[in-house]
Amino acid sequence: MQFPAGVNAGSAQQGPNYGCLGSQPNPAWFYFQAATSGPMVIAMSATWDIDFICWGPFPNLATACNSLTGANQVPGSGYQNPNSNGCSYSGAPTETLRVQNAVPGQFYILLITNFSNQNQQISFSQTNTGAPGAGQTNCGMICLVTPTNSGRICSGQANTLSLNTSSAVTSFTWFGPNGFTSNNSFLVLNNFTTSTTFTVRGATSATSVSPSNTCSALTTVTVIPYPSFTTAPSNTTICQGGNFFATNTFSIGGITPNACTFSWNPGVGGGVMSPLSQNTSIFPPLAPVNLTLSTLIYSVTVTPTIHPCPVTQTLAVTINNPMTPTLTMP
Incomplete structure (x- = not known):
């Protein structure tokens, strides 16, 4: 079987004991039922690092979903027992699950993560x-x-949700905040302002699954807020040949300066001493001698490093360049 790995799809829900897994990003949940007893070897492969954990055996799926404990994990890891390996947190793109003695009629739950x-x-x-x-x-x-989902977005932007199912699924429903539901496999939703988790519940008519024939999975739309900051001074006046110091002060509770990049324009050619810094001294170029007043506009663009959600603010500097008086002796 092959399936598309989740990307930026959040972490597995709290509750289960995830054994050797130090983290559980981009989870994909599976189950299988043993038909005959004996050892089972299940190989997993991808291009980049994946991990897994397996629990079981369970008499039915309803019991399984509430019993993903350490005691119910398939024993061992590849570093301990080559014959039984129920969990791996290696850095490899290939993994192997080994169930030493599968129990006929019993169910096993397998979690694969796209680390x-x-x-x-x-x-x-x-x-x-x-x-x-x-x-x-x-x-x-x-x-x-x-x-x-289509990945990280900036606050206020849209995101696309999509769904892949196996041929056994006969129906499914999306659930989200504020009573949101949908039965479409492809959704474009607008104006996300906070990170939002959606749940999909699927149903299958397989008679071997008891009692509800259902399973669910999550995907989280991660929303990156725009930087909130104040550039100062917004307007200032200096004398010809003077300088000033420009600062960016960030709002409390929002994204922090150390999580952003800075770009001042014009840069060094406009007298900006540190064009890639939060704060900088600015030495504007000299105004023409025939202008007594001139105004220059500077801008700074602040962009979160985690995702391009830039905000640009400007400041104006007026250069006071009085004419040099000419004294004439009587």
Whole structure:
């Protein structure tokens, strides 16, 4: 089976014991049912780093969803036991789940995470099918729903939600804040102002799944706020050949200066001493001798490093250049 890995899709929900997984980014949930007893080997592969954990066995999915504890984890890791490996947090793009003795009729829950946060396809399948004494799955592994979104956005922008399902899914519903629901697999939603999590619940008619035949998955739209800051002085007057100091003061509770880049314009050619800094001294070029007053406009663009959500503010400086008097002796 192959599926598109989630990117910027948030972390797995709180509650389960995630064993060896130090983090659980971009989660994809699967389940499978053992048809016969014996060892089962499931190989996972991608282009960049992925990780996994597996729990089981469980008598049904309803029991499984509330029992993802450390005690119910498939024992071992690849560093401890080559015959039983239920969790891996390596830096590799390939992983191997080994269930030492699958229990017929019982369910197992498998979580695969896209640690790399890269756009990639993740493939997995049982590799010891047909081997003497090997356990077999019932109807294969089914990923009911895999929701994704178009990635980080700036506050006020739109985001696209999309959904991939397996052929076993007969219906699904999106759920979001303020009573939002939808049955469309492709959604364009506008004006996100805060990071928002959406849940997809899918249903399958598979008779082996008890009691509700449902599963769910999450995707989180991450919203980056625009920088909120005040540039000072907004207007100032200096004498010909003078200078001034410009500052950017950030609003309390918003994005911080150390999470942003700065770009002053005009830069060094306009007398800006530190064109890539939050604050800078500015030595405006001399005004023409025939102008007693002249005004220059400077701007600073502040951009969050995590995502391009730039804000530009300006300041004006008036250069006072009085004419030099000529004294004539009587």
